[in-house]
Amino acid sequence: MKGGRGLTAHELGTPARVLLYSVRRAPWWTVVSVVSRVAGIAVALAFPAALARAVDAALGGAPGLVWLGSLIGAALLTGALEVWAAAAGGIAVEVSLRRGVIRRVLEAGIPGRRRFSSGDVGSRLVSASEAANLVSIVLSALGAVALSAGGLVALALIDWWLAVAFVVCVPVATVLVRRFVAETTGLMRSYRRLQGDLSARLVEALTGARTIQAGGTLDREVERVLAPLPELGAAGRATWEAQRRTVWKVGLLAPLTEVVVLAVAGVGVSDGRITAGSWVAVAGYVTIALGLLNVVDPLMGLAHVRVGTARLAEVLSLPAGPGGPRALPDGPGAxxxxxxxxxxxxxxxxxxxxxxxxxxxxxxxxxxxxxxxxxxxxxxxxxxxxxxxxxxxxxxxxxxxxxxxxxxxxxxxxxxxxxxxxxxxxxxxxxxxxxxxxxxxxxxxxxxxxxxxxxxxxxxxxxxxxxxxxxxxxxxxxxxxxxxxxxxxxxxxxxxxxxxxxxxxxxxxxxxxxxxxxxxxxxxxxxxxxxxxxxxxxxxxxxxxxxxxxxxxxxxxxxxxxxxxxxxxxxxxxxxxxxxxxxxxxxxxxxxxxxx
Structure with a gap:
């Protein structure tokens, strides 16, 4: 790109490259996001143990709320810091993405290319907002996995039978989530394409509004602009249907798993292997371990990023406009x-x-x-x-x-x-x-x-x-x-x-x-x-x-x-x-x- 290095299609080729691009554009905000996320995970894992200690201390007549209160304060602080860093870093990346895409649009002369009308380019730029949140999406997914793993380890430390009861349900959830991501990625790709087509038709109609009015073809033009709408609606409904099928299964699996683990913990309490406070901790840790099922939303966001950045990369893959690095010599204009x-x-x-x-x-x-x-x-x-x-x-x-x-x-x-x-x-x-x-x-x-x-x-x-x-x-x-x-x-x-x-x-x-x-x-x-x-x-x-x-x-x-x-x-x-x-x-x- 003339006038300095610009955004390239290669940098948006895969989610991993988009993530690397985002880190380079907002390095310090990424560091703050990672640190606050790690601190938040540590606080979340420590909270059930602190709650168990407080319960046991209360049953024994001793004070034990100071440590619990400190963790609540730390959780609020790390959460606020993470939101702030994610917003600031996301804005920096979004500005950079939009600037790079718009610059390539203007360089390549998009108005002269029917494939990329102004309406279509506008719809593609929406994907910059989603791609800008990729760091936050990845941290959410990794955080969910880390929390789940930490919760599982904590259950095993309390009683290994608790970990066994939990692990039995994991393969089912993994299959459900994987199938959901594969299905929705294709549906969202179709949805975005149709959405861009509809936007392009609308901009064309607005450009020719006087001709439409003079020709008395308003109804026909409305039908032409809205022609992709049935297919767009079908793609949207199919996406929500796929999400519905997955969510209710995951939603049913979570409480069943929780009931099984708590039942095993109850048996441990009756046998004297687990204290009353530890049973409370088990209730907290099983919820944390079930956080793995909450990875559906981050994976949905990742699918959005994959589809959106692929559409941005199509624009960036256009050859740059004419011109090169050579200086123009003085002359009279021959x-x-x-x-x-x-x-x-x-x-x-x-x-x-x-x-x-x-x-x-x-x-x-x-x-x-x-x-x-x-x-x-x-x-x-x-x-x-x-x-x-x-x-x-x-x-x-x-x-x-x-x-x-x-x-x-x-x-x-x-x-x-x-x-x-x-x-x-x-x-x-x-x-x-x-x-x-x-x-x-x-x-x-x-x-x-x-x-x-x-x-x-x-x-x-x-x-x-x-x-x-x-x-x-x-x-x-x-x-x-x-x-x-x-x-x-x-x-x-x-x-x-x-x-x-x-x-x-x-x-x-x-x-x-x-x-x-x-x-x-x-x-x-x-x-x-x-x-x-x-x-x-x-x-x-x-x-x-x-x-x-x-x-x-x-x-x-x-x-x-x-x-x-x-x-x-x-x-x-x-x-x-x-x-x-x-x-x-x-x-x-x-x-x-x-x-x-």
Whole structure:
């Protein structure tokens, strides 16, 4: 992972690795949890003996409650300390897990992968909370086993027949618990998968709420979103049924075992082998020994962790986004494509990698059937020019734009920025050299000022206002309730206004390359002309790549790259290409020619 070592799928491969990861992330809290758990076990094992001593002392007329009171105080203290350490350590691990998974999600460009929609990723992140409690779960299970073993040893020390009576019931309980864990693990895996599917469908529906309302398809969409619900309910009921079958058997086995052991102890009292106080101790120790049956809850938690971390590991196993450790050399912004080929994978969306300014919902290229979006593209973009990329829908315009700034790695070939392969350049350096603006810019930040300054360090108010002025956004911003300090959740922006804010964010700092992926499509003709004039004149000297759909936009650039079926059909000035009937057809014959 770029920028330092991050969370890997290997670290979540097995519960043992998750446990090791948790210990590394919260070492001191783990130590406190272990110490308090061990102390609690010691106190619990000492308590029945102290109670027996107190009973015998009371029957003999001597005081014996001091030691018993001290143990009660120690039990309260160790219990509180354990809860505190478990909570603090769990929070530290959960934060680390969520940070690692979210970082990989953003690096890998999850929005461009249908397998992991935002709703599905959200449901998977819930597993981080369960995994964060793994130390506590393991300590609970080990503590139950240790207590049970200690109780059994104490019974044997009092009278070995007591231990024999108890051990007879252990194999039955072991078989029940093992069968329960094996059954519920598979059921929970199915339940989590269906839960993620339902969440993903809901997020998709919310995203397309206006389309659903306009199409009058509300009932049909509700049915589509809830389609996994019957199967989800069946998986949930099956899990509870498995737990019910196990719990009642374990619940029946516990009192039967206790009755048998106490009956044997009663015989010992009548024979004079066991004192009255020791009989009281037996009642305490048999309850402690039966704690082994309480390991069902920790094992259930362990099954949750196994399923949840496996789902997190699927996200972490995705390849990281483009970029490497190489430094970007100084240069004027020359871009070269050498035999570049990009394939669509299973009809998935391309060009969605995420890196600072690329978190917008931009135009994307889709190629059904897994064909080539770009096929053997060779192209030289001279530095300092304004270049329009034109072509029909699906020609690969947005994919080419994503490649130029290193948001997408080609399947074959290489893309060079000032002689450096962008696939090997450090992403942080690329973001300082390349700025993007998209068709639907994401409004990130608290205020309008923050949104424009997002991704640029130490940007002054003057620079933000200048950027907004350059893209004709200053006027409507100053009409907002608090101007540039207006909270974004109070800004009812039109599509054109949002695009102008996105453009301002792209031009707020001097970068050698500026890439506009359909970033002026919602502007009216007059505003688009003003913005294009800024891009061609005031920003002269930067390399500017504009994905264009209007003849007027292409006419104002220095060079046009004409894409057709994933290949470069022609390059040249707009005036020269306009002579081609097929080129004019891209914009419609009725569109009048506008001189450069």
């Amino acid at each position: 871009i070269t494509f050498r035999s570049v080929t990009v394939h669509a994978r299973d009809g998935a969306v391309l060009g969605g990698s995420v890196a600072i300014d690329a978190r917008d919902e931009g135009s994307v290229s889709v190629c059904a059937g897994g064909g080539a979006v770009l096929d053997g593209v060779d192209l030289d973009i001279p530095p300092g020019l304004a270049v329009a990329v034109v072509g029909r829908s699906g020609a690969g315009k947005s994919t080419l734009a994503a490649l130029a700034g290193g948001l997408l790695r080609p399947d074959r070939g290489e893309v060079l920025l000032d002689g450096a392969d962008v696939a090997e350049v450090c992403p942080e350096e690329l973001r300082r050299a390349v700025a993007y603006a998209f068709e639907r810019p994401a409004l990130l930040g608290d205020t309008v000022h923050d949104m424009i300054a997002y991704g640029s360090v130490d940007v002054s108010r003057e620079e933000v206002e200048l950027a907004a002025l350059r893209v004709s956004a200053d006027g409507f911003i100053r009409r907002l309730p608090d101007g540039y300090d207006t909270a974004l959740d109070r800004v009812p922006l039109s599509g054109g206004e949002a695009q102008r804010l996105g453009l301002a964010r792209a031009v707020v700092r001097e970068r050698r390359v500026l890439i506009l992926d359909d970033a002026t499509s919602s502007l009216d003709t007059a505003t688009e002309a003003e913005v294009t004039m800024t891009l061609t004149r005031l920003l002269a000297g930067r390399t500017r790549i504009v994905v264009a759909h209007r003849a007027a936009t292409a006419a104002r650039t220095d060079l046009v790259v004409w894409l057709e079926d994933g290949r470069v059909r022609a390059t040249g000035p707009h005036d020269l290409l306009w002579r081609e009937p097929d080129y004019r057809a891209l914009f419609g014959e009725a569109v009048p020619r506008e001189p450069a």
